Amino acid sequence: MIPLGTMSAMQLLSIRGATVCQNTVSSIESCTQRLYEQILLTNNLGVDSNISAVFVSMTRDLDACFAARGLRKYDVPMFSSVEPNIKGALKRCIRLLVQVNCEYTKVAQHIYLGGAKTLRPDKAKFVVAMDGPAGSGKSTLAKIIAQRLGVVHLDTGALYRAAAIKLIKTGVYKEGLTLDLDRLSQVLANTTIKMDYDALISRVYLDGIDISQDIREPNISRIASIVASNPFLRQYLNKIQSQVASQQSCVIDGRDIGTVIAPNADFKFFVKASEQERAKRRYNDLVRKGQSIDLDSVMVDMKERDYNDSTREVAPLYQASDAILVDTTDRTVVQSVSYIMRHIFGKNG
């Protein structure tokens, strides 16, 4: 018998993980191996740690081989099973439960790779970046995708619009003139822009006042695009955006999300639509809101914004090389959402 005093307290720790793969022998084997090794690595375990069992489950659409095959070389006791076939559940998914005997104080770090990250936004932080020009539909899509994934949606255009309102009110913005840097920094030092993105319809507060309606005025769209070329203002707003992105899983939409704000985003999309289609959408939006406007002037405004947004020196709008293109011209919102969700859920771990 071992005297109690010499025994350190032990526990059977259960660590979970999930990944997605293609239905081929090599993909199933390599993805399972990668997941297992990541679980060991992140939890500071070696292959010779006291692992008592590994439970392996696969979704029914994976039938090229047993995922457990990928772990044979580790010589651990394994048990395979099949996940129930639930409608809408993540496809081509492999899950592991690793049980290890270790010291009592150790805390499990669960691992979710690739598309499987979306299974547990609370456990594995992920960022979905969506960029695109005005009227492409990116904000509408970003809002729905965030709701479907159960994470926060940050509409960064709203931040630029809020800043534009403040700069107009304080006289820092003057039509046709460059912003005065001293006045700009003074005003921004006394500005608070907050977003309440937990509500179903996100709200924007400027110095404590709800300006969610005001930011949608056509003149604010125009001026937001002009002041957005100022590097100092961008730096100020970048801090707010990076803070949100570093604290939680989120969907962020804007012009420079996949290129500047979150270049390492887990999922990147570039949303576009034809000029005619984008102008028509903007026009219909404004008419619905009771504004009297003609399609031609909407088109002129939009072209001016496109020009400003994509030719400015700092953080211009362009498609990141690793972003997936989503052309919404001939797609309904539902079709675009399912196209994006297919990419997110199907991303190879």
Ligand code: DC
């Ligand atoms: O997405 P939106 O139309 O609400 O954006 C308003 C303006 O803000 C847009 O014309 C350019 C600017 N913007 C930006 O420069 N960078 C972002 N990440 C988001 C918006």
